[in-house]
Amino acid sequence: MPAPCKTTVAVFKFSSCDGCQLQLLNMEDEILSLANEVEIAYFLEARRRTLPGPYDVALVEGSVTTPDEVERIKTIRGQSKFLVALGTCATAGGIQALRNYADADEYARAVYPHPEYLHFLPTATPIAEHVPVDLELWGCPINKGDFLEVISALLQNRKPNLPQHSVCLECKRRGLACVIVAKNTLCLGPATRSGCGALCPSCGRGCYGCFGPQPGMDLNSLVPTLRAMEKERGETARLLRNSSGYAPAFSKAAESILEEEKKQ
Amino acid sequence: MAELPINVGSVVALPKPRLDDLLAKLREKGYQTIGPRVGDGTVQYQPIRGASEMPQGYTSEEEAGKYRLVSSGNSRYFDYTPGAQSWKQIFFPPRITLFDLCKNGGWKPVGSLEPSPRYALVGVRPCEIAAIKIQDLAFLRTDFVDPVYQERRKNAFILAVNCLRPGGTCFCASMGTGPQLSSGYDLGLTEMDDVFLVDVGSAAGKDILSGLPVAKPDAAIMGKAKQAVDAAKTKMGRQLDISDLPDVLLKNLDHPEWEAISKRCMSCASCTLVCPTCFCWDTQDHSSLNGTETERERVWDSCFNPGYSYQAGGNTRPNVRSRYRQWLTHKLGSWKQQYGVLGCVGCGRCITWCPVKIDITEEIPALRKETRS
Amino acid sequence: MTALAAVRTSAAVNDGGLLKPSWAEVVKIQPEAEGIATYWLRFQDSNLSKAYRFLPGQFNMLYMPGYGEAAISISSDPEQRDVIGHTVRFVGNVTRAINRLKIGDVVGIRGPFGTHWPVENLEGKDLIIAVGGIGIPPLRPAIYHILRNRAKFGKITLLYGARTPSDLLFSSELDEWRKSDIDIQITVDRADSNWQGQVGVVPTLFYKFRLDPTRTAVLTCGPEIMIRFVVFEALARRVPTNQIYVSMERNMKCGQGSCGHCQIGPYFVCKDGPVFPFSAVEPYFNVEDF
Numbered sequence: 029m030p031a032p033c034k035t036t037v038a039v040f041k042f043s044s045c046d047g048c049q050l051q052l053l054n055m056e057d058e059i060l061s062l063a064n065e066v067e068i069a070y071f072l073e074a075r076r077r078t079l080p081g082p083y084d085v086a087l088v089e090g091s092v093t094t095p096d097e098v099e100r101i102k103t104i105r106g107q108s109k110f111l112v113a114l115g116t117c118a119t120a121g122g123i124q125a126l127r128n129y130a131d132a133d134e135y136a137r138a139v140y141p142h143p144e145y146l147h148f149l150p151t152a153t154p155i156a157e158h159v160p161v162d163l164e165l166w167g168c169p170i171n172k173g174d175f176l177e178v179i180s181a182l183l184q185n186r187k188p189n190l191p192q193h194s195v196c197l198e199c200k201r202r203g204l205a206c207v208i209v210a211k212n213t214l215c216l217g218p219a220t221r222s223g224c225g226a227l228c229p230s231c232g233r234g235c236y237g238c239f240g241p242q243p244g245m246d247l248n249s250l251v252p253t254l255r256a257m258e259k260e261r262g263e264t265a266r267l268l269r270n271s272s273g274y275a276p277a278f279s280k281a282a283e284s285i286l287e288e289e290k291k292q
Numbered sequence: 293m294a295e296l297p298i299n300v301g302s303v304v305a306l307p308k309p310r311l312d313d314l315l316a317k318l319r320e321k322g323y324q325t326i327g328p329r330v331g332d333g334t335v336q337y338q339p340i341r342g343a344s345e346m347p348q349g350y351t352s353e354e355e356a357g358k359y360r361l362v363s364s365g366n367s368r369y370f371d372y373t374p375g376a377q378s379w380k381q382i383f384f385p386p387r388i389t390l391f392d393l394c395k396n397g398g399w400k401p402v403g404s405l406e407p408s409p410r411y412a413l414v415g416v417r418p419c420e421i422a423a424i425k426i427q428d429l430a431f432l433r434t435d436f437v438d439p440v441y442q443e444r445r446k447n448a449f450i451l452a453v454n455c456l457r458p459g460g461t462c463f464c465a466s467m468g469t470g471p472q473l474s475s476g477y478d479l480g481l482t483e484m485d486d487v488f489l490v491d492v493g494s495a496a497g498k499d500i501l502s503g504l505p506v507a508k509p510d511a512a513i514m515g516k517a518k519q520a521v522d523a524a525k526t527k528m529g530r531q532l533d534i535s536d537l538p539d540v541l542l543k544n545l546d547h548p549e550w551e552a553i554s555k556r557c558m559s560c561a562s563c564t565l566v567c568p569t570c571f572c573w574d575t576q577d578h579s580s581l582n583g584t585e586t587e588r589e590r591v592w593d594s595c596f597n598p599g600y601s602y603q604a605g606g607n608t609r610p611n612v613r614s615r616y617r618q619w620l621t622h623k624l625g626s627w628k629q630q631y632g633v634l635g636c637v638g639c640g641r642c643i644t645w646c647p648v649k650i651d652i653t654e655e656i657p658a659l660r661k662e663t664r665s
Numbered sequence: 666m667t668a669l670a671a672v673r674t675s676a677a678v679n680d681g682g683l684l685k686p687s688w689a690e691v692v693k694i695q696p697e698a699e700g701i702a703t704y705w706l707r708f709q710d711s712n713l714s715k716a717y718r719f720l721p722g723q724f725n726m727l728y729m730p731g732y733g734e735a736a737i738s739i740s741s742d743p744e745q746r747d748v749i750g751h752t753v754r755f756v757g758n759v760t761r762a763i764n765r766l767k768i769g770d771v772v773g774i775r776g777p778f779g780t781h782w783p784v785e786n787l788e789g790k791d792l793i794i795a796v797g798g799i800g801i802p803p804l805r806p807a808i809y810h811i812l813r814n815r816a817k818f819g820k821i822t823l824l825y826g827a828r829t830p831s832d833l834l835f836s837s838e839l840d841e842w843r844k845s846d847i848d849i850q851i852t853v854d855r856a857d858s859n860w861q862g863q864v865g866v867v868p869t870l871f872y873k874f875r876l877d878p879t880r881t882a883v884l885t886c887g888p889e890i891m892i893r894f895v896v897f898e899a900l901a902r903r904v905p906t907n908q909i910y911v912s913m914e915r916n917m918k919c920g921q922g923s924c925g926h927c928q929i930g931p932y933f934v935c936k937d938g939p940v941f942p943f944s945a946v947e948p949y950f951n952v953e954d955f
Contacts, residue, residue: 058581065581176581184583185765186732187758189576193561193597196647200565201386201592203377205332208647210359210375218560218647232332242559244598249556249648253357390683393730398709398771399688435936436921439682542930545952572925575684575918579731586730588684593925600926603916604756614954622928629931 035183038070038083039114040104042090042097043124043152047169048115049073049089055172062176065183081107085182091117093124093152105159112178113155116168116271120240123168124152125274154274163188168238168271171223191222194242195235198226207234214254214267219247219277236270241277251281262289296508298498304506305487305513311343311369314451314479317500318412323449326382327414334359334375337382340414347372354460354529354640357649370415370483373459376645378568379420380427382411383444386592390440390575395584405439412449416477418470419462421452422637423568425476429631430571440590449496452477456520460529461640463653467534469637471524482517489517530640530653537634538625540660545617549658554613556648561594563642563650564619569635570594595619620655684919686728686773687713691766692748697834698827700755701799703740704763705748706772719743720781721806722912722940726920727751727763728773735759736917736935739777740802742809749774752802752834778920780940782807782884782910790908791819791881795895797826797867800887801834803912803939807884812845819880822848826867826891829853830860848874868894871902878903886912893950896943906944913938913946929955 039049053074055062062068069079086108092098105111113119121128127135128151136143155161165178174190181188191198195217199206207213207229215234217226223239241247247268254264268282298304306314318325319341327340330347340346351364351371364371392402416424424445431441455464455471464470473480478497482489489509492498564570574593579586593600595618601608609615627635636652643651693705708714719725724738735757741750755764766772784807792811796804811818823842827833830853843849850870852863863870867887881904885895892911899909915927915934922936930949932938949955 061581177578180579180581180583180731183581184579184731186762189578192599193594194558196560196562197565197592197594197597200376200562203336203381203386205334205336205359205376206562206645206647209357209645210333210361212358215647218558218562242598245558247558250558253648391685395730399730399773401685405683430923433922436923437682438923542948545949545955571923573919574924574926575733577731577733583731590684595925601916603914604754604760608915609954611954618928618955621930626928626931630933 034067035065035084036067036069036079037085037087037179038081038104038108039068039073039087040070040089041072042088042101042118042155043093044090044115044117044122046073046089048117048167051169051172051175052087055176058172058176062179066179083108084110085179086111087114088112088118088155089114091121091124091152091154092149092158094148096147098149098158101155101158110162110182111155111159112163112165113161114165114175115170116166116238116240117152118155119164119166119275120272121152121154121274123271126269127152128274129269152274165190166221166239166272167223171225174223192243193222194218194245195220195222195224195226195229195239198222198224199229202226202230204229207232208253208257212257214257214263216250216267219245219250220272234267236267237272237278238270240272240275246277247281251285255285265289296506298492298501298506300492300494300498302492302498303509303514304490304492304501305509306490306504306506307487310505311488313504314500315340315342315414317504318449318451321500322410323412324409325412325414328372328374330361334361335372335377336375337377337379337413343369346415351457352459354462354644356461356643356651357646359644368483370453370455370481371457373457373462374417374420374639374641376566376641378566378639378641379413379416379424380568380571382413383424383441383448384427384431384571384573384592385440385444388440388590390588390590393586393588405443408444408447410447410449411444412451414451416450416452417455417639418452418473419455419464419467419637419639420568421450421473421476422464422467422469423639424450426569426631426633426635426637427571429633449500450477450493451479451481452493453481453483454517454521454524456483456524458524458527458529459640459644461643461651462528462638463530463532463640464638465525465528466530466532467634467636467638472521482521484513484517484520487513489513530638530643530651532638532653532656534624534634536660537656538621538628540656541621541625544659545621547659547662549655549661550613550617552658553616553650553655554611556650557612557616558648559596559598559612559615560647561596562645562647564594564596565592566641566645567623568639568641569623569637572600574600595622620652624652624656682921684734684775686726686775688771689749689774691768691770691772694766694768697752698832701752701834702764703750703752703802704766704772705741705750706774707748708774709771714747717746717749717777719749719777719806721784721810722781722803723777723779724803724920724939725749725751725774725776726778726917727753727759728775729759729762730773732759732762734773734775734918735763736778736920738803738912738939740805743806744809744813752799752805754799775920778935780938782940784810787882788814788817789819789880791821791877793822793824793876793881793883793899795824795867795870795883795885795887795891797887797891798828798832799834800885800891800912801825803886804884805835808842808847812842812847815845820848821846822850822874824850824852824867824870824895826852826854826870826887829855830857830862850874866894867891868898871895871898876902876904878905882908882910884910889914896950906947907942909943910940911943911946912940
């Protein structure tokens with residue numbers, strides 16, 4: 029019997045790989061205390077029982093890619109007091125938003141033997157393009173520490189303390205050598221919002237921008253730097269056209285590169 | 293070997309293979325030895341146990357936005373220029389828990405600040421000593437002492453080294469902080485072909501040398517060492533005219549160059565974090581889900597971070613222009629009014645480690661142009 | 666003078682430099698206006714309660730575990746030792762948490778920090794206290810001090826502006842102050858149907874009286890734009906720049922001039938301010954986004 033005063037949390041999936049929901053399930057140490065503090069009302073990947081809305085908090089994973097999803101997100105919004113867009117699919121469209129720069133029908137014909145059974149939109153779009161979103165939690169997948177911070181902030185009625193700074197800050201706090209400077213490796217870190225704890229640079233790789241552009245930044249000076257480092261033409265644009273590629277700052281930067289390359 | 297009288301101010305010769313004995317002696321005396329190691333394609337300051345872990349046979353190449361560690365073709369230990377890490381990470385850790393609180397009939401502190409190990413810093417360059425002295429001014433003031441910094445700093449041993457091979461972005465000679473050691477070390481090394489000349493800078497340094505196989509250096513090697521140190525002054529990769537600082541900055545707060553820099557700067561904060569003198573920090577609370585436990589953590593912050601100047605009602609520095617201006621006018625301007633010295637030691641890290649190649653030795657002259665009369 | 670003669674308790678109470686707060690209980694909550702209330706706090710440690718001193722214009726860092734700290738100026742009488750008043754506007758993460766405190770709840774305090782209104786040096790002078798909105802609480806301790814030593818000061822004029830009549834703080838005390846020969850001029854941005862007084866911004870109140878610049882000091886606190894124009898009006902009347910005192914606002918974290926956030930030019934506002942003679946901050950005052 030659920031205690032009536034507990035905050036109810038519902039987790040919904042849209043078009044996504046389920047990786048962010050898996051992050052929730054992966055919280056082996058914390059999930060029990062989470063279950064103590066909140067009523068998990070709807071989370072198909074975790075439990076069979078579902079409670080009807082309204083919900084205090086809706087966590088929405090995935091982007092909107094089908095006509096059905098356009099309607100479903102409106103229903104969910106109507107049932108939810110506080111809606112969190114969870115992960116880069118929900119905040120920027122995700123990897124499937126690459127179709128926004130291509131012909132989705134052509135993709136469908138190439139992949140499926142019977143594309144006529146598919147009902148999909150020509151674009152994959154973030155939740156905020158369809159309904160008002162109260163909080164965006166970026167990441168591909170999300171950082172579970174940030175997720176717990178959001179939940180505790182909601183429970184404690186405060187603003188969550190989420191990083192607003194670049195990945196560079198995280199690299200430097202960890203004492204990691206900059207891969208651009210020391211290894212001539214393309215990296216979106218200077219323009220990307222931290223949250224991953226500089227995961228890729230800590231493995232010697234450049235940042236893929238999973239957590240989206242750092243708020244308020246444009247890439248005017250990073251793009252020429254990266255392009256000058258390219259080992260093959262188009263690397264920078266491809267790096268930008270990734271899971272956060274539809275985020276305006278990255279999208280704009282990639283577009284300007286591609287336009288320029290077309291001219292040449 | 294005859295007993296060689298050693299005093300503060302003496303210079304003795306230590307055969308190169310015995311560097312290991314010196315490090316062993318430090319550890320024997322209870323120091324944790326932190327020194328240069330090759331890692332991540334660069335030189336990092338990590339715990340080391342012996343000279344074999346040091347970057348022997350390496351040198352480095354620097355330019356704006358570029359650092360490469362390459363083979364030097366010789367067997368010298370200190371031919372590299374330091375990487376992005378600086379000693380501030382030891383005294384002013386990037387993350388540290390200030391306290392934990394537990395709500396148990398009122399908020400009670402849990403645990404306390406752990407005592408710090410005694411650190412011996414190995415291979416500290418003159419510019420780095422200057423940087424430590426600058427951070428001392430910020431953290432060990434007469435009216436305020438930072439306990440974290442003090443705890444780590446007070447017993448630290450500084451094994452310094454004269455800089456004989458300045459790097460491509462170095463300009464310590466312009467700032468008057470190097471390449472030659474002047475003070476602030478316990479032992480100061482000069483690396484020659486077969487020996488280290490060891491300058492005894494303190495009683496603690498003298499103490500460490502006792503029992504080590506040191507000899508009196510002959511005049512020839514002393515002369516060679518002096519030559520090498522003098523020559524280093526002429527090998528700076530960069531120069532900066534500081535004659536009109538801080539005025540040239542503080543009187544040009546509306547200079548168009550600030551706008552121009554803001555088109556290139558990403559506000560990524562790298563320069564401030566690799567800077568060995570930048571001292572800004574932030575605190576953040578991490579609380580448990582049910583709110584009964586809280587950890588208060590101190591972390592490196594940067595004037596380039598959007599949240600740095602945020603206050604209820606808006607952001608005091610809402611754009612890159614104002615943030616870059618804050619950094620540079622502080623570092624090479626108002627720092628002087630605050631602490632009596634400029635905040636730059638000419639180590640070149642902010643130039644080398646800027647991913648978009650912004651070079652303060654070019655920005656200052658640019659700000660000097662068309663200055664208002 | 667006793668409070669002012671007291672040595673400034675150099676660092677924070679019981680701080681140890683680690684930002685460790687001392688705990689205080691909420692003993693009274695006085696709603697002042699929509700979104701603003703005064704929290705009267707008493708240290709749990711009675712020795713601390715006795716030892717604690719502050720000067721008018723100084724501030725405390727109030728700490729809500731899990732939420733963080735906020736710099737709140739002390740709004741009570743420096744001579745009142747047992748409880749300390751903090752007038753809080755609920756605008757940020759921490760202050761909104763403070764809004765949820767009840768009597769008996771506990772809050773962390775570090776302080777007092779910063780410089781004060783130099784009332785001890787202003788005896789014999791005419792004072793103009795120009796405040797707007799939440800700018801009046803930091804000046805109330807100075808007003809209490811002046812009231813107690815009224816004969817030592819010349820003409821005292823309080824210019825006070827609020828958005829609407831219901832946003833006026835401490836209105837129940839204003840009559841008391843008037844009785845002690847303080848000339849109080851009030852203005853609001855927007856009047857309501859009952860409002861008989863002045864409408865407009867604080868600096869316009871300068872047009873309502875004459876001042877003698879050779880014996881006048883101006884103390885001002887409020888929104889930055891208001892301070893700007895108060896200073897403008899004062900300078901236009903030839904009040905010397907070192908006789909105009911402004912209270913600056915910046916993001917303050919440590920209170921000790923250590924963390925760097927509150928800098929303006931060479932100053933750490935938390936340590937070298939918040940109260941500055943205008944002459945000190947003048948070079949930076951009109952620089953955009955500095």
